[in-house]
Amino acid sequence: MKNILSCFALAASLTFAAFAAACDDEHDDIRPGLYTSQEMIETFPGDTVLVTGTVSNYVGISSVTLSCESWGIEKVYDLTREEPTVFNYSYQLIVPQTATFDQTLEIRVCDKNGLDTRKAVVLSFLPDMEAPTASSVPEQVEVKFGEEETGKGFWNLNLSVSDDRALKEARIEIPGIRFDKTVELSGREGKIEETVEFSAVGSFPVTITVADASGNRKVISTEAMVILEEVENPFEDYPQMYVVDAGENPDDYVNGYYRYMDRVGEYQYQGSFYAAGDNTEVFFVPEKSMDGDLFGASPQVSSKLMNNNGYVVPVVIGKAGYYGIWIDLNAHTYSMWPLEIPADVCTEPLWMSGTGFSFGEWGASDEMTRTGYRYTVETEITDYTGDRQYYFYTAGWTRQFRADTAGNWWYEATGGTCVTFNTDYRGKVLVTFDTAAPWGTIKKIIE
Amino acid sequence: MKTIHLYVRHLGLVLSLLLMTVSLAAQTIQVKGVVKDKSGETVIGASVQVKGTASGTITDLDGNFVLPDVKKGSVIVVSYIGFVTQEKEASSTMEFILSEDSEMLDEVVVVGYGTQKKSSISGSVASVKADELPTAASASVGAMLRGRAAGMNITSTSANPGGSMSIAIRGGLSGQAPLIVVDGVPQVSSKTVMAGTAYSGGEKENSLINLNPNDIETIDILKDASAAAIYGSDASGGVILITTKRGKTGKPDISYSGSVAFQYMKDVPKFLNARDFMIEQNKVFDELGRGDEKRYTDEQIANFVGDGTDWMDEVTRVGIVQEHNLSLSAGTEQTKYLFSLSYYDHQGIAKNNSMNRITGRLNVDQTINRMLKAGISATFSQVKYHDVPLGNGKQDNSALIYSAMTFIPTVSVYDEEGNYSNNPIRDIYPNPVSLLDITDQTTSRDLFVSGYLEFKPIEELTFRGTVGFDMKDVQADQYIPTTTKKGFSMNGQGSKQNAKTQMNLVNLIGTYAKTFGGRHDLNVMAGVEYKKSSWEGMGIVTSQFPYDGALMNNLGISEQEKPTISSNKGANEMASFISRLNYTFDSKYILTVNLRVDGSSNFSKEHQWGVFPGVSAAWRLNEESWLKNVRWLSNLKLRAGVGQTGNAGNLTGINSYYTVSQGAFAPNGTLANGIAFSKLGNENLKWETLTDYNIGVDFGFFNNRLSGSVDLFQRFRKDVILTRSLMSYHEINTIDYNSAEVYRSRGVDLELHSVNFDTKDFGWTTDVNFSFYRNHTTERDPEFIPEVYQDYVEEWGNIYGYRTDGLIQMDQKYTHLPSSNAGSILYQDLYGYKLDGNGNRMRDSEGRYIRLEGADGVLDAADMVVLANSTPIPFSINNTFRWRNWDANIYLYGSLNGWKVNDLKLQSIYGIEDITYGVNALEEVKNRWSPANPNGTMPGVAEASSGVNPGSSDFFLEKAWYLRLDNVSIGYTFPSKWFKNRIRSVRLYASGRNLAVFTPYQGMDPETDNGIGAYPNQASFAIGLDVKF
Structure with missing residues (x-):
């Protein structure tokens, strides 16, 4: 029996030794590291201050304490549960309105063995140097002049303003009508609501001019366009709209000139557009024709969308790039925003295939030339008895870009339909496809 | 009458006195004794006789015997089948230790639909006895079998609990897994169930995990097709025949075995600690010319103490494996049974990661009468996995180990609000500890029952009918809570997936065995078999949960409009005719002929039936008169065989079908589902065939002190089913077809067994297994055009890529590497294309572009060469020792060849720019090239923009041969007398598993998955106890 016990004891000892060896702690405890992102904090009464930093050590931290008796601060991070070896503290404090400055905020980190490290952060006064902010005001605002009804x-004016400390006043000046009014403001946020009367177009x-209590100022400039009411053609809640490049001739295109926009609500449409250059001009049309209803910007107020073919001017996209476009025919407004290009956009070699082109029935075009996300290839529209179709694909057809037969919706799929079109044109064309905002166009090459 | 009676009484008295006188004169004694084998086990039923007399007895259930009235000086003879007969002079107490008779003990080998004596085997069959395998900390029989049979290469592809293994017999030329046959009934292959979400656990072992290793008696591996052809189209991957233990005649035999093991991570790569991370990140910002974006000030670094958060430490622990097995077996001449229960629990080294299994087995054999016998084998197993997300997903798809390796070390696990900390630089990476909140449970249940009825009208003829089924049900549940990045983005995601598979089998086999004239040994077997496999499953994945509390247990509360719901069902059937002839003449010449005809529903009527023949012959030279007297030669047998197997697999290539295509069309501008033609069928598809040629020699010297076998094999795979591309205008542009490609495998298997010492007190045996093979593609499809760097026919395992020559130094610029700057890898421009007069590339007669030696200023496919060949050369060495009651084992296995891309370095160095986003990197990034460290050997930040994939070069390619010290164990068997013979034996042992790996490879492990994010391998230390009552 003694032998049995000895053997058990030996086996247990070996196991315990193996276990203990694996639990070895490599480091002796030393004072924790303490980093504060600010040695000195400049602030002011009522300010919100973020105190951040990192504490660290080998064995585990039990607490981080931030204290300033005169400001009534005593923040303790109790970390005894996790005892992390690194901890990033981020303490937000509000400076008391009655605070006195040139105080110190003491930060103390204590590890699980009681070793600690302390640092003092000086709290000093920061004069106000920031100007107030205001909600955006367009460069031009439309004011309708009621000629027959009121003669006015x-x-x-409805403007929201704010300041990081305290607002004081706002002054509205319109020299053309000798309007000069000052509105008293207080607190950090305020509103300016005024009705200004114009007696002439x-x-x-x-x-x-918005000023804060420290005298910092924010100046906002705009132009009130007092105009007689503009005549607009009647319009409907169309099933779709198209955005077109006003700088291009639709007759130069065999396919793809009219870029589809989804109807996303009553009188509201959304789509995307690639502006090839700065100051690209676009129109919006409900049908694939430039002769019917046509929406553009008022020649008098650039932010106003209206329907008057021959009267309206194109909407201008200031910078080249990909844009999302949203229009509201009823509200006479539009907005554009740069599109974020997804990470998985195709940049692989691309080919075009289809029918009615010089590369043969369902043959492959030459490899398309890629510039950014735009691919181009020259081919030729040849005699062909059936419908012409086309789509784009990568090597091995691992990715295919197809569209509905009308060519309104392009999508990526492993199979499906193709754009189907007919044309009397015979000759060379430049085919362009954009993988970032999928869209294909076929443009005649006139030599 | 009374007088007669009186006479008789007197006569009896006189005779008694006379006999007593004689007895006293002869001095008889009573002999008491015990008979044991060499392992100390008592031998029941051994014959004990007084030599030269009819007096004798047999040993009882404790191996004891008593012989009264034995003449002093008599000789006691003890004999038992399979043991060398012993004689000793009689004494009042005797002990006989019997040793095995290697000649008489002709092992019985299971060969499929029957058994054969090992001596009359002519095919290539390897046998492994389960009780020779170390069980501690092994969940699967597969893990225990690693390296135990030459020609069977088993590698762990994942180190997680219950992780998957790859079993390739003789090079795995067929691409199919071996057929597992348990007690004569094939096991249905399990369906792998995926959660259908971003996360999945490690790959699981499906083939052998449901078996309790302690239930297994023997494992026989049919390696060549001459033997495996009896399983026809299921056997192209080889056949593993498992025979479970059954009850034996005698008193109840109760045994318990149990062990507990502690597991520690091994070979975990070292990533930057927090301080080094901050320093290296600042350096990388400088090297990228983005110095103004630095995140850490010198003061911040100087004030940092410690290593930061060790994320690996946060998500891992000491793993614990415990197992308990209890078995009871007993039997009479009529009824024998074995009942066993086992429990295996593995708490993995990753927290919340576990696998546990319970199994139960009941084997019963009942002799009904002289002609009828019946039996049943039933086993149930349940394996439960608690998985953690694993894999090499990046960014928001990062799984546990990858996250732990790469998550920013300068933040704590929890922030000041008690929430999981984020990466403050780029908040897309999941906090590693948050991933432990994911619930991922898989439960696999298997009910495997077979029964037989054996009818033996005459001694030589046996009919045996077998009915069996294997039902597997896998349920996988997962919930990704909102505390994880992924779950938060979807308001929680739940998944329930189910897969059921079932195999029903019935066969009727007739066997006629007779020895004619003492020299003609004939064994004929014929039968029919029908098998049906079916499967079905369904699953749902949905998100948008109002709260996490219900996990995936109430998917109905999901607010997702269109959950992903899937279901599937299918079946295939096979009818077979089976026959085998085994003829042995004079115990010298052996002929075995197998023939199987399979008809499968996987093919069209024209190609439904496949014929799979196998023939082998053997010559036992040592039985020839001219060798019989060579005393040092115990065994010499030459074998040769040829056979054919097929592959019907899970082919669905003959059928065309449509599937619902999700989101492929866009009517009204929105994506919607539709029906799409999904698979184009090919009715001309027919069976793949695998033809196998084998010659071998079995040998034994010095009374089999040194024995073994050598096999040379060659196999061809033809009519290979491949997928080819159709013209682009087809709606479906691929189709399955029988290719003209031919694959060939050639190799040699070597097995050696040596009894180095075999004395009463000390024994030492050594087993060596070695395999060498090479697979080739020897013929191609007519339209095949090799790549410019590729041979028309080629060896498998070739690794093609660019040669490199260190790193580009400052002021160096290479035309063929226009995007590579200083610090990038210098890929070598070795070849160019041969151009015709028009500048077009010229082709050779095989259609391959012709390349010209010498730089052409362009790095392209022409510059690729064969860098290495990764075909393994597996081997193993097993040593067992015995010293009195002590036993020990040292087991090593490995591969003499191997090449692997060090993915840890590749990912860490290639993605060095990611350190600026807070992604941690290997410590070795400190040795990267930079203007300040021009002697750095790792590529600098410029490599990422070189436009060349370094994984396709030899830069990160490393030798990955290895030698693994897989098992070191020591045990002690306590003498039963210590327990007053109430306990038959008690063995206590300690073992270490996977203690060391010797390899030049610097990645995580040369055998298991080595990708960054792979589950780390473990070393185990176990103690165990075996008790037999």
């Missing part, structure tokens, strides 16, 4: 025009520069 009224502009309802014309362009009236407006200056709004």
Whole structure:
């Protein structure tokens, strides 16, 4: 029996030794590391201050304490549960309105063995140097002039303003009508609501100056366009809209000139567009024709969308790039925003295939030339008895870009339909396909 | 009458006195004794006789015997089948230790639909006895079998609990897994169930995990097709025949075995600690010319103490494996049974990661009468996995180990609010500890029952009918809570997937065995078999949960409009005719002929039936008169065989079908589902065939002190089913077809067994297994055009890529590497294309572009060469020792060849720019090239923009041969007398598993998955106890 016990004891000892060896701690405890992102904090009463930093050590931290008696601060991070070896503290404090400055905020980190490290952060006063901010105001605002009814025009100014400390006043100046009014403000946020009366049409520069308690100022400039009511053609809640490049001739395109926009609500449409250069001009049409209803910007107020073919001017996209476009025919407004290009956009070699082209029935075009996400290839539209179709694909057909037969919706899939079209044109064409905002066009090459 | 009676009484008295006188004169004694084998086990039923007399007895259930009235000086003879007969002079107490008779003990080998004596085997069959395998900390029989049979290469492809293994017999030329046959009934292959979400656990072992290793008696591996052809189209991957233990005649035999093991991570790569991370990140910002984006000030670094958060430490632990096995077996001449229960629990080294299994087995054999016998084998197993997400997903798809290796070390696990900390630089990477909140459970249940009825009208003829079924049900549940990045983005995601598979089998086999004239040994077997396999499953994946509490247990609360729901069902059937002839003449000349005809529903009527023949012959030279007297030669047998197997697999290539295509069409501008033609069928598809040629020699010297076998094999795979591309305008542009390609495998298997010492007190045996093979593609499809760097016919395992020559130094610029700057890898421009007068590339007669030696200023496919060949050369060495009651084992296995890309370095160095986003990197990035460290050997930040994939070069390619010290164990068997013979034996042992790996490979492990994010391998230390009552 003694032998049995000895053997058990030996086996247990070996096992325990193996276990203990694996639990060995490599480091002796030393004072924890303490880093504060600010040695000194400049602030002011009522300010919100973020105190950040990192504490670290080998054995585990039990607490981090931030304290300033005169400001009534005593923040303790109790970390005894996890005892992390690194901890990033981020403490947000509000400076008391009655605070006195040139105080110290003591930060103390204590590890699980009681070793600690301390640092003092000086709290000093920061003069106000920041100007107030205001909600955006367009460069031009439209004021309708009621000629027959009132002989006046009224502009309802509605502006939100804010300051990081305290607002004081806002001054509205319209020299053209000798309007000069100061509105008292207080607190960190405020509103300016005024109705300004115009008695004649014309362009009236407006200056709004918002000041804070420390005298910092924000100056806002706009132009009140007092105009007679513009005549607009009737319009409907169309099933779709198309965005077109006003700088291009639709007759130069065999396919793809009219770029589809989804109807996303009553009188509201959304789509995307690639602006090839700065100041690209676009129109919006409900049908694949430039002769019917046509929406553009008012020649008097660039932010106003309206339907008057021959009267409206194109909407201008200031910078080249990919844009999302949203229009509201009823509200007479539009907005554009740069599109974020997804990470998995195809940049692989691409080929075109289809029918009715010089590369043969369902043959392959030459490899398309890629510039960014745009691929181009020259081919030729040849005699062909059936419908012409086309789509794009990568090597091995691992990725295919197809569209519905009308060519309104392009999508990526492993199979499906193709754009189907007919044309009397015979000759060379430049085919372009954009993988970032999938869209294909076929443009005649006139030599 | 009374007088007669009186006479008789007197006569009896006189005779008694007379006999007593004689007895006293002869001095009889009573002999008491015990008979044991060499392992100390008592031998029941051994014959004990007084030599030269009819007096004798047999040993009882404890191996004891008593012989009264034995003449002093008599000789006691003890004999038992399979043991060398012993004689000793009689004494009042005797002990006989019997040793095995290697000649008489002709092992019986299971060969499929029957058994054969090992001596009359002519095919290539390897046998492994399960009780010779170390069980501690092994979940699967597969893990225990690694390296135990030459020609069977088993590698772990994942080190997680219950992780998957690859079993390739003779090079795995067929691409199919071996057929597993348990007690004569094939096991249905399990369906792998995936959660259908971003995360999945490690790959699981499906083939052998449901078996309790302690239930297994023997494992026989049919390696060549001459033997495996009896399983026809299921056997192209080889056949593993498992025979479980059955009850034996005698008193109840109760045994318990149990062990507990502690597991520690091995070979975990070292990633930067927090301080080094900050320093290296700042350096990388400088090297990228983005110095103004630095995140850490010098003061911040100087004030940092410690290593930061060790994320590996946060998500791992000491693993514990415990197992308990209890078995009871007993039997009479009529009824024999074995009942066993086992419990195996593996708490993995990753937290929340576990696998546990319970199994139960009941084997019963009942002799009904002289002609009828019946039996049943039933086993149930349940394997439960608690998985953690594993894999090499990046960014928001990062799984546990990858996250732990690469998550930023400068933040704590929890932030000040008690929430999981984020990467403050780029908040897309999941906090590694948050991934432990994912619930991922898989439960696999298997009910495997077979029964037989054996009818023996005459001694030589046996009919045996077998009915069996294997039902497997896998349920996989997963919930990704909102505390994880992925779960948060979907308001939680739940998944329930189920897969059921079932195999029903019935066969009727007739066997006629007779020895004619003492020299003609004939064994004929014929039968029919029908097998049906079916499968079905369904699953749902949905998100948008109002709260996490219900996990995936109430998917109905999901607010997702269109959950992903899937279901499937299918079946195939096979009818077979089976026959075998085994003829042995004079115990010298052996002929075995197998023939199987399979008809499968996987093919069209024209190609439904496949014929799979096998023939082998053997010559036992040592039985020839001219060798019989060579005393040092115990065994010499030459074998040769040829056979054919097929592959019907899970082919669905003959059928055309449509599937619902999700989101492929866009009517009204929105994606919607539709029906799409998905698979183009080919009715002309027919069986793949695998033809196998084998010659071998079995030998034994010095009374089999040194024995073994050598086999040379060659196999061809033809009519290979491949997929080819159709013209682009087809709606479906691929189709399955029988290719003209031919694959060939050639190799040699060597097995050696040596009894180095065999004395009463000390024994030492050594087993060596070695395999060498090479697979080739020897013929191609007519339209095949090799790559410019590729041979028309080629060896498998070739690794093609660019040669490199260190790193580009400052002021060096290479035309063929226009995007590579200083610090990039210098890929070598070795070849160019031969161009015709028009500048077009010229082709040779095989259609391959012709290349010209010498630089052409362009790095392209022409510059690729064969860098190495990764075909393994597996081997193993097993040593067992015995010293009195002590036993020990040292087992090593490995591969003499191997090449692997060190993915750890590749990912860490190639993605060095990611360190600026807070992604941690290997410590070795400190040795990267930079203007300040021009002697750095790792590529600098410029490599990422070189436009060349370094994985296709020899830069990160490393030798990966290895020698693994897989098992070191020591045990002690306590003498039963210590327990007053109430306990038959008690063995206590300690073992270490996977203690060391010797390899030049610097990645995680040369055998298991070595990708960054792979589950680390473990070393185990176990103690165990075996008790037999």
